[in-house]
Amino acid sequence: MKQEKKYLRIDLAPRLMQRLLGRKVWIAFAIVLLSAAACPVAEAQFSGPALGIDTQVNPPLTITTDPAILFPSKRDIYLGDGDLISVHLFANADYAPTVRVGLDGVIQLPLIGNVQVQGLTLNQAQDLIADKLKAAEMFRDPQVSIQIMESPNQVCTVIGELHGVVPILGERRLFDVLAAVGGGSGGGIGVTTIVVGGGGLPSTASHIITINRYGAAQPIVVDLGTDPAKSAMANIPIFPRDTIVVPRVGVVYMLGAFKTQGAIPLQQNSPITLMKVTALAGGNLFEGSSGDLRIIRTTGLTRQVVRVDLKRIIRGQDPDPVLQAEDIVFLPTNPMKAAISSGGVSTLLGIASILILAIQQR
Structure with a gap:
């Protein structure tokens, strides 16, 4: 009996240790979860909201046709921060400061101090400097000219x-x-x-x-x-x-049993049809279910699926549908054709033998 009790104690000790270790592991895991939830550093970063499905892509714009806006007769140069200008007075070579427009749009000139020239044209800045020189009674009728030496704004x-x-x-x-x-x-x-x-x-x-x-x-x-x-x-x-x-022009997405899948940009000079995008995608593959081609079009929150027969369109029996931007052309795969295409002649012979055997058993 003593030996049995001794063996019993030896067997129970590892089990007790495993239970205690298991509890410690779960406690430590719970502490880690609580600290992660309480710590703001553990929060995931978010780059911003994605565009919704009702977001309009390339909305229609009104073409500008006014010749006065398209082809203005004259447009002066605007001064901005960073411009290095040289100010000259007619018949007075002594007054020719060269200054740079500051980030606040101000230049500092001798005799008149600070002058705000940000957003002014050359003519407006010349008139402003002349008025300030005249108001300061430095010159009676100053003729000011400004020359741009260098500019990051041009x-x-x-x-x-x-x-x-x-x-x-x-x-x-x-x-x-x-x-x-x-x-x-x-x-x-x-x-x-x-x-x-x-x-x-x-x-x-x-x-x-x-x-x-x-x-x-x-x-x-x-x-x-x-x-x-x-x-x-x-x-x-x-x-x-x-x-x-x-801007980016709209595209049509080709998906499924086409030789090349991807996005096809809409043509600028003519409407793009189903046969055109099929040709640009390299044609449909053998395993494609041509009689069950689907055109998926999303307008706002409404999705429409139109099923067409590609074979009838190619033969001229059905009209060739015109596609729009963001249309998805999906050509599903026929399982039987896919098995034949992947297995080759051996799969075809196997299917033929199964059909012959099924006919013989009837």
Whole structure:
């Protein structure tokens, strides 16, 4: 009996240790969870809300047609912070200070002190300095001229599908700016480069661009068009501080049993149809269920699924549907065709033998 009790104690000791260790592990795990919940460092970062399904992509814009806005007769240069200017007085070589516009838009000139020139044109700044010299009774009728020595503001910015900064001295034409930035190839299927006025636009770029002009109340919307004979109407002048926005054109998504899956940009010069995007995707594969092709279109929060027969469309028996931006073309896979395609001739012979055997047993 003593030996049995001894063995019993030896067997129970490891079990008790395991239970105690197990409790300690669970307690430690609970402490870690509570500390993580109470500690603000454990909170996940969030980069911001995603666009909702009802968000409008490339909303329609009103094309600017007013010649006075598109082709202004004259536009002066605006002064801004960082500009290095030289001030001169006619017939007075002694007064020729060279100063830089501060971050607050102020320059400090001899005899008159601080002068706010931020956002003023050259003519306005010249008149303001002349008035201050005259008010200080330093000169009777000063003739002031300002020369810009160097300036970080004499540039235009291109953003969107094209992006870059182009220096502007006076004015440049829109096509010159686009050519200076340079085009590239987009990331879609059947990528081509659209040549406009000597500059390249990627296939994902829209031909309707927006120009935010400094000092203008409304943005300028220009349609580059697709007819080279009419491109002169879109080649408008670009001035310093203009921002050119080249938006992205809509795409159609190819999904399923196509040779190449992905996004196909909409063409600018003609509507894109189902047969066109099928050709750009390399055609449908053998295992695709051509009689059950689906066009998925989302309008706001409503999703519509239209089933069409691709074979009948190719034969001309059904009309070729015109696709819209953000449409999804889905071609499901036929299981039998997929098995044949993956297995090859051996699978086909096996299916044939099974069919023969089933016929013989009848």
